[in-house]
Amino acid sequence: MKSYRKELWFEVPTRRAFINITPDVVQCLEDSNVTEGFVLVNAMHITASVFINDDESGLHQDYETWLEKLAPHSPPSQYHHNVGEDNADAHMKRQLMGREVVVAISGGKLDFGTWEQIFYGEFDGRRKKRVLVKIIGE
Numbered sequence: 001m002k003s004y005r006k007e008l009w010f011e012v013p014t015r016r017a018f019i020n021i022t023p024d025v026v027q028c029l030e031d032s033n034v035t036e037g038f039v040l041v042n043a044m045h046i047t048a049s050v051f052i053n054d055d056e057s058g059l060h061q062d063y064e065t066w067l068e069k070l071a072p073h074s075p076p077s078q079y080h081h082n083v084g085e086d087n088a089d090a091h092m093k094r095q096l097m098g099r100e101v102v103v104a105i106s107g108g109k110l111d112f113g114t115w116e117q118i119f120y121g122e123f124d125g126r127r128k129k130r131v132l133v134k135i136i137g138e
């Protein structure tokens with residue numbers, strides 16, 4: 001069995017953003033030489049997410065609106081967590097959007113459903129953060 005590990009680094013200049021990281025994961029897959037197996041992609045921070053969905057700008061704006069309704073950033077004082085920091089909403093947004101994805105690898109390709117793409121969701125940016133890519137298989 002082959003095994004491959006890589007950390008992808010991000011420094012988003014805004015508090016929140018969605019980034020399509022599918023090309024990065026495809027590059028990892030090519031570097032791994034695995035043709036049959038699985039890839040795990042997970043955010044290594046508790047205020048960021050990795051998720052799969054379609055790559056549409058309207059959809060990303062809708063996520064932003066939906067997440068702000070469920071876990072609004074302001075006022076920061078509404079959260080018990082926000083003593084000396086202001087990112088309680090980012091912890092909750094991460095909980096909603098998830099920590100990781102697993103994708104099957106078949107014939108050397110990511111075995112996606114129609115329109116599926118992998119995204120990094122940043123909810124407390126403006127600092128360096130990591131995503132782990134782990135590939136196992138043959």
Ligand code: ZN
Nearest residue numbers: 085087088091
């Ligand atoms: Zn926090």
